[in-house]
Amino acid sequence: MTTQECNTTQKKNCKNTITEPMRPVVNFPPSIWGDRLLSLSVDHSEFHAYDIAMEEPKEELKRMLMNPAMDSNTKLGLINSVYRLGLRYHFVEEIKCQLDKLFMELKMEDYHEADLYTISINFKVFRQHGYKLSCDVFNKFKDHSSGTFKEYITADVRGMLSMYEATQLCTTGESILDEAMAFTEAQLMGVVDTLECNLAKQVKHALRSPSHRGMQMVEARLYFINYEEECSMHDSLLKLANAHFNLLQLQHKEELFIFTKWVKDMEFKKITPYARDRTPELYLWAVGIFLEPQYSQARIIISKMAQLLMVLDDIYDAYGTIEELRLLTDAINRWEYSATDQLPEYIKPLYKILLDELTDIEKKLPKEGRTKRLYASKQAFQEVARGYHQEAEWRFSKQVPSYEEYMKNGLITSTFNVFSTYSLMNMGEIDSEEALVWYQTHPKILEATKLIGRLYNDLTSFEFEGERAEQVESVHTYMKTFGLPENIVVDELKKIIENAWKDINEECLKSTEVSMELLAPILNLARITDMVYRHNDRFTFPEATTVEYVTLLVIDSIPMY
Numbered sequence: 001m002t003t004q005e006c007n008t009t010q011k012k013n014c015k016n017t018i019t020e021p022m023r024p025v026v027n028f029p030p031s032i033w034g035d036r037l038l039s040l041s042v043d044h045s046e047f048h049a050y051d052i053a054m055e056e057p058k059e060e061l062k063r064m065l066m067n068p069a070m071d072s073n074t075k076l077g078l079i080n081s082v083y084r085l086g087l088r089y090h091f092v093e094e095i096k097c098q099l100d101k102l103f104m105e106l107k108m109e110d111y112h113e114a115d116l117y118t119i120s121i122n123f124k125v126f127r128q129h130g131y132k133l134s135c136d137v138f139n140k141f142k143d144h145s146s147g148t149f150k151e152y153i154t155a156d157v158r159g160m161l162s163m164y165e166a167t168q169l170c171t172t173g174e175s176i177l178d179e180a181m182a183f184t185e186a187q188l189m190g191v192v193d194t195l196e197c198n199l200a201k202q203v204k205h206a207l208r209s210p211s212h213r214g215m216q217m218v219e220a221r222l223y224f225i226n227y228e229e230e231c232s233m234h235d236s237l238l239k240l241a242n243a244h245f246n247l248l249q250l251q252h253k254e255e256l257f258i259f260t261k262w263v264k265d266m267e268f269k270k271i272t273p274y275a276r277d278r279t280p281e282l283y284l285w286a287v288g289i290f291l292e293p294q295y296s297q298a299r300i301i302i303s304k305m306a307q308l309l310m311v312l313d314d315i316y317d318a319y320g321t322i323e324e325l326r327l328l329t330d331a332i333n334r335w336e337y338s339a340t341d342q343l344p345e346y347i348k349p350l351y352k353i354l355l356d357e358l359t360d361i362e363k364k365l366p367k368e369g370r371t372k373r374l375y376a377s378k379q380a381f382q383e384v385a386r387g388y389h390q391e392a393e394w395r396f397s398k399q400v401p402s403y404e405e406y407m408k409n410g411l412i413t414s415t416f417n418v419f420s421t422y423s424l425m426n427m428g429e430i431d432s433e434e435a436l437v438w439y440q441t442h443p444k445i446l447e448a449t450k451l452i453g454r455l456y457n458d459l460t461s462f463e464f465e466g467e468r469a470e471q472v473e474s475v476h477t478y479m480k481t482f483g484l485p486e487n488i489v490v491d492e493l494k495k496i497i498e499n500a501w502k503d504i505n506e507e508c509l510k511s512t513e514v515s516m517e518l519l520a521p522i523l524n525l526a527r528i529t530d531m532v533y534r535h536n537d538r539f540t541f542p543e544a545t546t547v548e549y550v551t552l553l554v555i556d557s558i559p560m561y
């Protein structure tokens with residue numbers, strides 16, 4: 001977020017005639033958390049207790065998933081619940097084995113008699129696991145003479161909700177799904193206030209955040225609360241989900257404490273008082289990217305990187321003068337302690353933290369492939385600094401680039417290359433030559449995710465930055481490049497976001513090229529972006545939903561079953 005450009009004005013200090021730049025005062029809302037997060041503590045014996053509590057239900061669920069006698073729709077329903085509860089990673093092999101078989105045996109005739117709910121669940125489950133079930137399964141719900149959906153399905157709210165969720169898996173060219181998304185959304189909005197309690201909660205949340213685009217752990221907790229009847233169908237599912245939530249909450253508490261303490265120990269408040277204070281909000285991005293317990297260290301590293309990016313963003317967007325920003329960019333490009341000398345005093349401690357942290361991360365990485373991974377992560381950081389600098393130069397020279405030129409740079413300043421590089425290098429996957437080669441081809445899924453990040457971020461912030469004469473963000477560059485009014489441009493950019501989601505969905509269907517495990521952090525990055533920016537900038541102004549979600553994941557206790 002940028003502020004009024006006023007740091008080129010010089011203020012005379014009469015006593016010693018040294019000129020001091022006038023720096024903008026940015027009224028970022030303060031953090032609402034205070035020191036509360038520093039009192040988070042965990043009892044380590046509980047980790048073990050939850051691990052034990054998970055063992056039996058996990059084995060029972062494996063048996064259920066592999067049970068050949070279970071009817072295919074019941075099985076797909078169970079896989080749907082497992083996925084929505086964030087438990088998929090426990091059953092990767094079993095689910096693959098079952099879906100391979102079910103998908104191979106599938107015949108379109110099987111869907112002739114099936115209802116909307118069943119077809120939608122089938123569709124969603126297959127697609128979410130990489131199997132491209134044809135969208136033709138929905139043809140029978142269309143009245144082809146009128147071109148609209150058949151009237152009778154509007155009475156089936158549960159079915160429509162499920163269809164709405166399924167349409168989020170749409171890929172390019174599937175017009176029936178585009179139409180179904182608009183149709184079900186409008187119908188659900190029309191009836192939501194007339195529904196009974198549980199269904200109303202489910203519909204309200206889906207309209208606010210469809211499950212495929214939501215942050216996995218938040219979605220899992222809300223599924224557990226809002227879809228009680230589905231979760232209670234199998235006792236083992238209930239037990240496993242419950243122990244799993246408790247286990248993850250312990251981890252989240254511990255990690256958030258470590259991250260908060262690091263922010264305090266590094267004295268960010270003192271050395272970067274001009275920057276936003278958003279510790280749990282940044283941590284939420286890390287939880288969004290990685291759900292699984294084994295990525296604890298990755299979540300802490302990603303949170304730290306996000307903190308450094310946020311502070312850099314606040315220097316480049318507001319606090320630094322253009323001369324200081326040039327020096328800072330040069331120092332980040334040099335990436336060596338001796339470059340500290342060229343920096344203004346107030347940036348020196350930050351620069352040191354940046355270099356120290358990377359060295360520290362280096363020590364934690366396995367020796368094999370270390371150089372390559374470090375090179376990639378350093379490059380990603382340097383690229384963002386150059387991108388931030390380019391934006392500052394445009395603002396300084398009051399130049400408005402073309403939309404294309406802006407976006408080329410804007411994809412870089414989305415910062416998502418840093419997030420995904422750090423994610424992959426902490427997965428061990430980037431060790432594999434194949435994964436690294438794939439990553440360096442600028443995969444479509446990553447480009448689409450960056451696009452969503454840049455556009456959503458701009459769409460939610462351009463209005464409150466609207467008083468500024470020269471805007472350097474996507475809405476105004478698009479308006480200027482194509483000579484279109486603001487309302488049309490906003491709609492156009494939203495369409496581009498929808499198309500980017502289609503690309504992401506398509507990429508996740510090609511799971512033979514790269515594993516779903518490698519795609520997951522990138523898909524999850526798009527999901528957390530959707531959660532944070534779909535309605536407004538919930539990162540800079542986190543009061544409502546972000547606080548609600550941090551509380552849900554880290555603070556609210558989970559009753560034991």
Ligand SMILES: CC(C)=CCC/C(C)=C/CC/C(C)=C/COP(=O)(O)OP(=O)(O)O
Pocket residue numbers: 001002282285306307309310311313317413414415452453454457458461539540
């Ligand atoms: C797409 C996007 C930027 C996602 C943010 C991901 C994230 C948590 C990054 C670290 C902090 C940061 C730069 C937040 C965005 O600030 P801002 O809203 O001021 O960003 P801007 O200056 O690039 O518009």
